[in-house]
Amino acid sequence: MASFQICGGCCLDGEVSIQGSKNAALPILSACLLAPGVTKLYNCPRIADVYNMLKILENMGCRTSLGRECAVIDTSSAITGKISQEDSRAMRSSLTLLGALLGRLGRVSLPWPGGCSIGKRPVDLHLDALARMNISVKTTEAGLECQSAQIRGTHIKFPYPSVGATENVILASVLAQGTTVIENAAKEPEVVDLCHFLNEMGASIHGMGTGCITVYPVKRLKNVSYRIMSDRIVAGTYLTAAAATGGNVTVAGVRERDICSVLDVLADMGCGIIVRPSRVQVIAPQAMLAPDTIHTRPFPGFPTDMQSQMMVCLTAAMGDSEIREDIFEDRFKIVPQLKKMGAKIQIHKNKAFIQGRQTLCGADVEAQDLRGGAALVIAGLMAQGETQVAGTSFIERGYEDICKDLGQLGARISRI
């Protein structure tokens, strides 16, 4: 099994360009199915989840390629809609194929999706919303079966602003009959990026980025070239690593407004923040302060996908801190691994109490999920001595080349 070997005790310094966003690229790749023909996607991250999505598209009859510059997706041939259990289970975003294939074929049979094991992750919000759109929905032991002779736009009010469910309703409604209004829609920048992509294709989506999205249906969509947004979670990871190692790092290609809740916490901890057009710089203070309690929340709140990385950083603060994980029930799996490195963290239900002023020591640890894995890499950079982080495949689901990026900032890290 591959692992990352990290020689700790360095201070990150320099500038790094941020890859394209995983959580924007994946639904956008699904959305390509809605317009038969060739779509070009620039800034498409070369990560395991994207390769898996391309494999799914290929297996259903598309032709795809992913080069340095862009991904090319040709969906002109007849699409079978067939998806293997193994491919669907490899990630969460296979769920967005529900909306996209319903829009293209009027039916879909999707083996149960997977993704990071960070909680129960039910699909009731997706299915309840689709059922309201004149789509018949069946769950079986193998997965989900949906079909519709005519998808109908309707008024949907989500009890919770689910990112994936909002994306599925948008994908199912752009070519439907009648207008769809989504209340309490997710406001995440990746949902907005999906809407911008669909609008470039000729869709008529309004209100994205607010809690109320309206989709006016169109007859057909056209093929376009599109640049996917940069990954705000990768940017947040590197900026948090800068703070954690007493460094000074600039991330290029990212918008401040997409990461402002993370920057607010770093500023609260005493970091210097410099914002320039499409560049954000974080300068660690001499001594980091413990911030106010961090609550994970839907956008624009603090992202759950940054919770583990921030937890690691807090072990070095000059006081004790508290994190409340309010989105996923099982996102503290990193804690036993961090304890092996000398961290002192107590968990009580959805709360983590992190003792500050700790010097971590190198250890052999194992990633259990994507962001927990990235957080262990940060812990390795902070620690005295050598750390090996096993479970690289989790990290490579979302980070294109974490060794190269961090190496460019002065980290001593290699994949072995």
Ligand SMILES: CC(=O)N[C@H]1[C@@H](OP(=O)(O)OP(=O)(O)OC[C@H]2O[C@@H](n3ccc(=O)[nH]c3=O)[C@H](O)[C@@H]2O)O[C@H](CO)[C@@H](O)[C@@H]1O
């Ligand atoms: C590929 C992708 O974009 N993944 C992101 C997406 O995941 P994902 O789309 O799965 O996250 P959701 O916003 O749907 O989930 C948020 C909460 O709603 C619950 N829920 C969701 C759907 C449902 O039908 N029923 C239900 O109860 C979930 O269990 C969770 O507690 O948003 C999460 C929250 O920002 C991020 O952590 C993930 O990185």
Ligand SMILES: C=C(OP(=O)(O)O)C(=O)O
């Ligand atoms: C939880 C994540 O991803 P997914 O929803 O794809 O499992 C993540 O990106 O941190």
